[in-house]
Amino acid sequence: MFLFNSSIMAHSKTPCFRNCALLFAFSIVSSLSAAPPPDKVKDLNTPRDFPSIASREQWLKRAKDIREHVLVSCGLWPMPGKTPLKTHIFGKIDREGYSVEKVYIQTLPGFYLAGNLYRPLGRGPGPFPGILNPHGHWKEGRLVDTKDGSASARCISFARQGMVAFSYDMVGYNDTHFANADPNKASYDSHRSFGAAKTDQLWSISLMGLQTWNSIRALDFLESLPDVDKKRLACTGESGGGTQTFMLGAVEDRLAAQAPIVMVSHTMQGGCSCENAPGLRVDYSNMEIAAAPAPRPQILVAATGDWTKATLTVEGPSIAHIYDLLKARDKFDFVRFDFGHNYNQTSREAVYGWFGKWLLHNPDPASLKEAPYQKEPDSDLRVFPDDKLPEDAMTREQFTESLRKLHQAQWQKMVPENNASLERFKQTILPAWRHTMELDWPASPPQVATGELTKNGEYTTAKVTIKPRDAESSIVATYWAPASLLTHSAPKVVVLAQPDSSVTTHDDTSPSGLPLMLLLHGIAVLDLSQQTSDQSHDQFTNFYSTYNRTLVQQRVGNLLAACSAAQTADARKHPRFRVVLVGIGAAGIATILAAPGADAVVADANSLDTSDDQALLAPDVFSPGLRNIGTFEGAPLLAAPHPLLLHNTGQNFRVTAIRSGYKSSAAAKKLRIEPARLSDEALANWISEL
Secondary structure, eight states: OOOOOHHHHHTTTSHHHHHHHHHHHHOOOOOOOOOOOGGGOOOTTSOOOOOOOOSHHHHHHHHHHHHHHHHHHTTOSSOOOOOOOOOEEEEEEEETTEEEEEEEEEEETTEEEEEEEEEESSSOSOOEEEEEEEOOSOTTGGGOBSSSBBHHHHHHHHHHHTOEEEEEOOTTSTTOOOTTOOTTSOHHHHHHTTTOSGGGGGGTOOHHHHHHHHHHHHHHHHHHSTTEEEEEEEEEEETHHHHHHHHHHHHOTTEEEEEEESOOOSSOOOSSGGGOOTTTTSSOOHHHHHHTTTTSOEEEEEEEESTTTTTTTTHHHHHHHHHHHTTOGGGEEEEEEEEESOBOHHHHHHHHHHHHHHTSOOSOGGGOOOOOOOOOOHHHHOSSTTOOOOTTOOOHHHHHHHHHHHHHHHHHHHSOSSHHHHHHHHHHHHHHHHHHTTOOSSOOOOEEEEOOOEEETTEEEEEEEEEOTTOSSOEEEEEEEETTGGGSSSOEEEEEEOOGGGOOOOTTOOOOHHHHHHHHTTOEEEEEOOOOOOOOSOTTSTTHHHHSOOHHHHHHHHHHHHHHHHTOOOTTTSOOOEEEEEEOGGGHHHHHHTGGGSSEEEEEOTTOOTTOGGGGGSTTTOOTTGGGGTTTTHHHHHHTTSOEEEEOOTTTOOOHHHHHHHHHTTOGGGEEEESSOOOHHHHHHHHHTO
């Protein structure tokens, strides 16, 4: 499975070279890679391919990953506790065949979601299907009523057909805003002001996360109504409301059907911050997120005049294949109409027929057409027409701070206090860590090609070219092995990550410093070449982190690939290598985050002030969601009780949870934390004693 060039094979009859060639089979390596070349940076308009899925089992595993990834990206892992909705329904207006009421609910303390509830009249007490109706980025929001789209039209029609429909606001639109919202500011501008601070990304506080949570709570509201059938809940929305529809469908099994309109595309993924949670689409596109609910019934409605124009040939068939694998092809449909971006009557009637079939069980769903309707005046639909919210409504700043405190409390509650709580911690934080770091874990070993092995004093050395899985470029690393390596019953290999200034770059360079000291202890060293990363890309603009791995995420992934491969050995012939991951200087930060991949970790904390959000925005430290995995405490706890040495922690590098976790697993002696930077000799001695 590994690639060796001919120069290696030519020397294979020499014992030294034969043994060293075997060592490479154990020490398949990766390194800290450079950022993708400029032409490889993805954005919301980068065309995406649907992955090749060959079996039901393969898709179900990927769908589980997608669900977890959506929740982690949206800051909903672990899921917040559901506080009382404090539901208010009032202002009922009766019309022929339906009624409309005003509604507001509290989705989180201090935040209120508002909308209108449409119910059937003259059809008995129910229970009826319940339909959520998020809206797109119309200037008027849920109050839009034009030939291209009308939330009132579809809700009135649903109610007349025998369904309960709830139309609710996007954040910042109409009645759903913060206590200090400027009434003279355009809804779209107010909408995008939430979650816009760079530090919000550290906590996974985002507009998309809040709206996804609002949709979950809106579903709770519908489910709570006595005239709604809990087993017949659905969601449909257009454009940004289409995004809300398939996001909800990806994480909520309570939906019995869904209809995302003019949004599921292999090209444009959504142009608003409410559609671009950091980390969300590094590996997944809207097509896959929309496919995650399969085999539940779903219809896509597309238009020739927008980014869904290829639905009949690309998106539709791709998702249909998943339904085929699940033997549920009849539960998926896709149609396209010759219009611009819309949710017009033609598109709505396609959804009426689909929901009529699966929710109403109508024997003739095609007969469900839209009758003439009259939207109520805005003043009769507005919940807070004077913009005066309930007294406990928070300002945007207060609410954002409340979310930070919520995440802090969730973390503090999970900090292990005994062995049982450590195991529960790992069950929750392992998926969070994996998705926060954008990892394919456990990763497949990379391909490796070695240069010619040479004797350098008492040591054998070679250059190794590494091609990590899915990486855009190969990396060159230096490998040294002492002659005594295979005489040890459990030989150690140190995977060494160093800053650029200390990297060995020439074949004829003799080992020095820490590598030399490790070799003198009989320990092999793989010195990773941390090539200068391309930092020309601003990680905070153009939704960069939604579509691309940040620098530290790239480095963590490559370190884990190195450790995973180094631990792989043919047990029938060779001993298992113990892999010690060592990070020097600034390289120590990625090393800490990669702790679960090694048998032991030595990391320089670089005196980072982890109490300061601004310090965590540095280009080689920043990762969305970092705070929600305990900053730099969660990853080491996932590795407990493996030996861990953290040094140069300084005064403000938090380690309280790490100490608690190691104590709870009766491994306090395997943990060493030093405020000062240790010498190379001290590090080598500690590693040799493992």
